[in-house]
Amino acid sequence: AQKITQTQPGMFVxxxxxxxxxxxxxxxxQSYGLFWYKQPSSGEMIFLIYQGSYDEQNATEGRYSLxxxxxxxxxxxxxSASQLGDSAMYFCAGKxxxxxxxxxxxxxxxxxxxxx
Amino acid sequence: xxxxxxxxxxxxxxxxxxxxxxxSPISGxxxxxxYQQVLGQGPQFIFQYYEKEERGRGNFPxxxxxxQFPNYSSELNVNALLLxxxxxxxxxxxxEVPGARxxxxxxxxxxxxxxxx
Numbered sequence: 001a002q003k004i005t006q007t008q009p010g011m012f013v014x015x016x017x018x019x020x021x022x023x024x025x026x027x028x029x030q031s032y033g034l035f036w037y038k039q040p041s042s043g044e045m046i047f048l049i050y051q052g053s054y055d056e057q058n059a060t061e062g063r064y065s066l067x068x069x070x071x072x073x074x075x076x077x078x079x080s081a082s083q084l085g086d087s088a089m090y091f092c093a094g095k096x097x098x099x100x101x102x103x104x105x106x107x108x109x110x111x112x113x114x115x116x
Numbered sequence: 117x118x119x120x121x122x123x124x125x126x127x128x129x130x131x132x133x134x135x136x137x138x139x140s141p142i143s144g145x146x147x148x149x150x151y152q153q154v155l156g157q158g159p160q161f162i163f164q165y166y167e168k169e170e171r172g173r174g175n176f177p178x179x180x181x182x183x184q185f186p187n188y189s190s191e192l193n194v195n196a197l198l199l200x201x202x203x204x205x206x207x208x209x210x211x212e213v214p215g216a217r218x219x220x221x222x223x224x225x226x227x228x229x230x231x232x233x
Contacts, residue, residue: 004158033219043204045159045224052219091158095219103149103172104222106158 002027002094006107013082014115020067021077021110023092029053032096034075035104036066039089048090051075082114118143120225122207128231129197137192137228141209147171148190149222150182153204164214165190171214194230202232 003026013019025034036048051059051066059066067076079086089111093104121140129135141148147166151159161174165184184190188209194201204227212220 035221037224042226043206043229044226045206045208045222047221047223050219050221093158103161103164103174104151104159105161108156108158 002029002032002096002105004092004094004105004107006092006110008110009108010111010113012113012115013079015084016081018078018080019082019112021079021090021092021112023075023077023107025073025075025092025094027073027094027096029096032094034066034068035093035095036064036075036077037091037093037106038086039091039109041088045091049077053096079112084114084116087112087114120207120209120223122205122225122228124228125226126229126231128233130233131197131199133197133232134193134195135197135230137194137205137207137230138189139192139207139209139225140189141207142223145209145211145223146188147210147212147214148184148188149208149210150190150192151206151208152176153206153227155203159206162192166214197232199232202230204229 005024032053034051037045049061049064065078091109092107149164150162153159163182164172168184179195182192206227208222208224210220
């Protein structure tokens with residue numbers, strides 16, 4: 001089983017600045033994956049970035065990067081050059097286990113507001 | 117290509133009623149999962165279906181059931197609705213094969229907002 005913790009209910013950032021959203025995870029699995037999703041007010045969960053437990057390099061996708069520190073069990077999302085359209089709810093999620101259904105376990109989310 | 121589509125987008129029901137939510141996965145995806153997202157929380161896993169078979173179930177009562185059709189579309193049914201069932205119900209599809217221990221990303225629909233009065 002996995003547990004995902006996001007300790008920042010809300011964050012503010014100035015447009016064009018960088019922001020880090022925190023995520024820690026707790027799992028006994030050796031092989032697991034960590035995901036970040038963005039949820040705008042429309043409700044759809046939009047995939048942003050993925051990090052596998054065996055990946056040695058931190059994942060990057062455009063303005064998104066993942067600061068993966070395995071020893072600390074943290075997988076923080078870094079958004080560079082924030083834009084007004086980045087204002088949304090952000091969820092960290094983990095997938096692991098050996099069963100046939102390896103579902104995503106989500107954290108409680110961080111509401112990001114980008115200020116003009 | 118069309119993404120994951122869900123219907124209806126909004127639904128209002130009263131306690132004790134029954135509801136059916138529908139989901140069409142991305143073309144080629146055989147795995148469909150359902151999640152419940154209560155206001156202010158992250159989504160919670162309800163079911164996963166793969167090739168018409170249930171492959172996983174979250175901690176939800178038997179009032180919740182689902183099925184998957186030969187075209188891989190899926191229905192989520194909830195009987196005897198309670199006020200606490202009010203939530204956004206998200207459907208997700210992926211190309212992951214259960215048991216393969218891969219980490220395919222899930223593609224989500226926009227959800228069905230269910231309000232139980």
